[in-house]
Amino acid sequence: MSIRISKVTKRFGHIEAVKDVSLEIKTGEFFTLLGPSGCGKTTLLRSIAGFNQPEAGEIYFGDKRVDKISAHKRGIGMVFQNYAVFPHLTVYDNVAYGLKARKMQTDEIKPRVEKALQMVRLGGLENRLPNQLSGGQLQRVAIARALVIEPQVLLMDEPLSNLDAKLRVEMRGEIRELQRQMKITTIYVTHDQEEALSISDRIAVMNYGVVEQVGRPWEVYSTPVNRFVAGFIGTTNFFEGEGTGQEGLVRVGEVLLKVPRVIRPAGEKVFFAIRPEAFKVPEQIPDEERADLFRLQAKVAKVEYLGYMTKYDLELGKSLNAKMVSYDVLPENLRREGESLEVLYDPQRVLVY
Numbered sequence: 001m002s003i004r005i006s007k008v009t010k011r012f013g014h015i016e017a018v019k020d021v022s023l024e025i026k027t028g029e030f031f032t033l034l035g036p037s038g039c040g041k042t043t044l045l046r047s048i049a050g051f052n053q054p055e056a057g058e059i060y061f062g063d064k065r066v067d068k069i070s071a072h073k074r075g076i077g078m079v080f081q082n083y084a085v086f087p088h089l090t091v092y093d094n095v096a097y098g099l100k101a102r103k104m105q106t107d108e109i110k111p112r113v114e115k116a117l118q119m120v121r122l123g124g125l126e127n128r129l130p131n132q133l134s135g136g137q138l139q140r141v142a143i144a145r146a147l148v149i150e151p152q153v154l155l156m157d158e159p160l161s162n163l164d165a166k167l168r169v170e171m172r173g174e175i176r177e178l179q180r181q182m183k184i185t186t187i188y189v190t191h192d193q194e195e196a197l198s199i200s201d202r203i204a205v206m207n208y209g210v211v212e213q214v215g216r217p218w219e220v221y222s223t224p225v226n227r228f229v230a231g232f233i234g235t236t237n238f239f240e241g242e243g244t245g246q247e248g249l250v251r252v253g254e255v256l257l258k259v260p261r262v263i264r265p266a267g268e269k270v271f272f273a274i275r276p277e278a279f280k281v282p283e284q285i286p287d288e289e290r291a292d293l294f295r296l297q298a299k300v301a302k303v304e305y306l307g308y309m310t311k312y313d314l315e316l317g318k319s320l321n322a323k324m325v326s327y328d329v330l331p332e333n334l335r336r337e338g339e340s341l342e343v344l345y346d347p348q349r350v351l352v353y
């Protein structure tokens, strides 16, 4: 089932929680709404679900306009952050609840519930009560409950945020796998950029009720359209410099840095960003590629060794620092604090705003 959201606005009093948002989600797509707390993700998801009524705009499931019809007629399954599992009902009865509410016959209910529980790997735990389950199992009950009605659209609002870090990573893989098997169109809400990058077909990055960028994970990471997206997704070094009148050269303090294609008059402000992994040390670069790279001298201010990678704080100038990450794990290539080094980067990878 494809979903089309057209110019949706939702207000609470004078707060515009969602402002004129338009999105198109493809059939079977895993689509994520990503943004900081309060940016309108839940509000937009609830508009799609039918739990609130937008002041303006239209929502379509396939060709059918749904924004005026009630939530239980939209064919959606919803998973909430706090599970919303009934504490006094067994696992079985929690999952069967939606089917009973739909007046389905008992002999039809049983196989559907069993199938949903198998899918989330809870087979055998039918008679447990919620207080006998772990956080991960509770969330699986909530997912089974959403899936048992065989919805055409699955909506998930920060479903993993109550779990600890390790379980979160495990469960996001399970959710993705389940979604692939069922090919169910899914809209997933999270404020966690790494989770969004790892799980999604496409991501809409939201801020203050608007969608700043829509793209595949590597698109929003490698070509963020503005400072907000560049800063919110991943780690980045922001620089504020001044034009020099020479093509591609920008002065930041006493340091000259190269950026792509920009000729700015001396003194004009230039704002740009370089990802930590864009900085390389000479031994990582084959000779024939060095000519295209910009080189500068730096000093290692801090080293954080993590085994599979190393994080460096570099001093590029008196009061100009930058972060660099290196996946070179050879001990002889580790740099030490206080050491001087040459760093290189490809000016084409610099993002100018």
Ligand SMILES: Nc1ncnc2c1ncn2[C@@H]1O[C@H](COP(=O)(O)OP(=O)(O)O)[C@@H](O)[C@H]1O
Pocket (backbone or CB within 6 Å): 012, 015, 016, 017, 035, 036, 037, 038, 039, 040, 041, 042, 043, 044
């Ligand atoms: N029921 C409500 N009444 C009043 N304001 C609300 C209500 N729900 C959300 N808001 C406001 O709308 C904005 C977006 O909230 P929300 O959609 O919950 O953001 P997110 O899910 O991205 O954290 C926030 O400013 C929030 O305070």
Ligand SMILES: [Mg+2]
Pocket (backbone or CB within 6 Å): 041, 042, 043
């Ligand atoms: Mg929310």
